[in-house]
Amino acid sequence: MATPTSPAFFLLHVFLILVCSSKKGHAVSANEITKTYFRDVHADSLLPSSVCDQSNKASSLKVASRYGPCSVTGDPKTFPSAAEIVLQDDIRVKSLRTRLSMNSSTTGVLNEEKTTIPSTHNGAGYTVTVGLGTPKKDFSLLFDTGSDLTWTQCEPCLGGCFPQNGEKFDPTKSTTYKNLSCLSEPCKSIAKESAQGCSSGTCLYRVQYGTGYTVGFLATETLTITHSDVFENFVIGCGEKNGGKFLGESGLLGLGRSSIALPSQTSSKYKNLFSYCLPASSSSTGRLSFGGEVSPAAKFTPINTKFPELYGLDVAGISVGGRKLPIDASVFRTGGTIIDSGTTVTFLPSTAYSALSSAFQELMTNYTLTNGTSSFHPCYDFSKYANDPISIPKISIFFEGGVEVDIDGSGILFAANGLEKVCLAFRDNGNDKDVAIFGNLQQKTYEVVYDVAKGMVGFAPGGC
Template identity: 35%
Template sequence: MLVFVVFQVFLLLIVVLPPHTTLSHLVTTTSAGHAIPFPPFEQLNIKKSIAATKLRPRPRPSPTGDFNSVEDTDHGSAQEAISRNSSVKLNLVHRDKISFSWHKDHRRRFASRMKRDATRVASLIHRLSSDAAAAEYEVAGFGSEVVSGMKEGSGEYFVRIGVGSPARSQYMVIDTGSDIVWVQCQPCRQCYHQSDPVFDPAYSASFSGVSCSSTVCDRVENSGCHSGWCKYEVSYGDGSYTKGNLALETLTIGHTMVQNVAIGCGHMNRGMFVGASGLLGLGGGSMSIVDQLGGQTGGAFSYCLVSRGTESSGSLEFGRSVLPVGAAWVPLLRNPRAPSFYYIGLLGLGVGGERVPLPDNTFQITEFGDGGVVMDTGTAVTRLPTAAYVAFRDTFIAETGNLPRARGVSIFDTCYDLGGFITVRVPTVSFFLSGGPILTLPARNFLVPVDESGTFCFAFAPSSSRLSIIGNIQQEGIQISFDGANGFVGFGPNVC
């Protein structure tokens, strides 16, 4: 029977082994098949979740940047700037927050988001397929406010950084599954609409083309040469692409200037980037901003994706000093076939305090590079191999008791009609991570509203391959940190 209670704040619960270690009132066990002695249910506030779907339009930020200021006052070297600033923090926001004219109807926003999501997942799976293993995508202490790209028509989360000298503020999609950093550039022979003026390298004192003989050019797998200058071309699995010249340029991240960053200056661009000026690749490859800052930041960065419908901003930070004390750390796994991706070890799934029975190898990377579990900011909904998803979903349905069901919506086949409720009791959902930590999600990270009338859906979907993807809905509100130098991924302890 459903229990009605007043709203309570949902806590991110991370339980870390060794056995019998406690966090608050939670305790883990050592045996994989045993019951987990933490509360099997928690409360989901229906009215607050529905209210969060209603947009409160805000004026679009000015080109000088309302979400984080970009100042061209420090002309020291990147190393000098880093030594003075052990870390730099940028605001990170969901695309719904910055759009002024995008759809106010939640169902239309949701449908558009799911369409983008399906394309994104197909792209990731294609990049790991046997016939695309060697081509297509591989060509591919600072911080900033992160803004979701949803309302901009592209990407999911945005940051605002400065490009060039003097710095020109630009919205950039952040992507943990991409490497190269690029912006649309004048002269634009084929460009999509973006919110900010298109970057013109002719007005930047720090812009420098990369010659074909440069080692930087060699790092771009699909590079070319024209009149002695390095050309790049990056194609994405969804048909999007960017083509242009490779250059070295100064980026201003927060208040920190970083010189000689290799970026793509795109003169021909097409795809799902509408609204953004380009892309800030956070992947594990050599062209990503993380790798280019590696010697100065130790390959360390941290982000917190702001929860949907809130007025707060998330964050993106670079530098070893931003790695939190008290996080639950798990090994960072690498797949030679997909060096851009950040893999983690997932041992199993939990529902309502019970481990879902699944084969031990369900989430392992095979010797052929298939399977595994990828953390991805560009995917919204977590995907699981079909057999694992079905077992997970069926266990959740069995534990929800008498909650009234609703028709499936888009990629979601498990939905509930909760419009008549104030709060409902729902079973907890957990990820069993390698090394011992158990990540228990807040209810809003696995039951999400898909309209304004109270339809909520179980925010997971089956994958058409063995690849699993932890999407940004499940990551929202959780501080996630990457320690590339030592090979770990951290969860918590902070929330946003």
């Protein structure tokens, strides 16, 4: 008997569509059905390129991968190996889950690192350039929906700083820089997000990341997004002791949900609305936009209040090759799901991952399976298809409210070792209890809209 996940079921599905269509007077070929539920991907498009194809709207910040020819630091890094991405994601996911498991009332003390609430940045991610200070100086910052505080490295870096491209921010050369007191509201707020302390009445902070940290003064400064969007008295961290894998960037732009995150601080102008589009590859650029008109093509799903610090979404199902997988809804509800700009691949509950992996493999029998890795499988040898398209089944993630995200080809496959080992770009949570994560590979080419004021996240195809 054909089961909903078997090849026989898929053939039956095609047959029924052919019959029904012919009854309506329109003959549909099997080839048309294949085109409907499969997509052609050029294998070499999965590999890094040395040429940057830039495209951006004037009203937005240019988004670039920190790797490859579009890197805004001017010092492009080699794209990380599969093992490095696995390590980076594992550290970030552990940090996310630790943060979620902590009681929301926990506060940190600057000299007690064990009580520091971790933020979620790691070695992966995308960068934008913003201006700080008066006169304005430009700095390359990683943007992160899983972090709240915007900060940059500051002179004199008495505690030591990591290497960065260009000059560090010098508060003595800005006429608008001002340290905040321990009695200020931002200082009270930062205590909920990180370790906090005082020095002669001046507010100090410490944020511990999965792969680094920043310690310094909480201050206000002028933030310049575009030439017409300038925000005075914007709360930042001026880090004088910093460490970690930032690969030349100056710091971080926090797009989280707390009162010190950028969306909240700029809500008077941007109405707590921002969006981004992550490019299909490291050799092209995307954009990060604030406020403005929302794409009419965007379909919205509610932000789950289960995760007040992060952007939680409710997954309703997954389809492969046009077939909805038989996964009970409780599988997604148990641990919940968050959308994250800094986790590379999507982490799924074990039950869902097993169903996805099996269904994908059943529809890829025309290609040669190769040994997978400890984290990625199935994997295929596409070395002989370097100049030819490969046909892969479409994968869609469904969210509450009838929202379907049809994953771009760049988010379905991942080149783990050149074209000799190209793998399904999803990972197993290891259980059904931990929070699942909708990663940035699967968000590529979509305009992802965060309407925080309305409590919604939207997806519009063809965003960049």
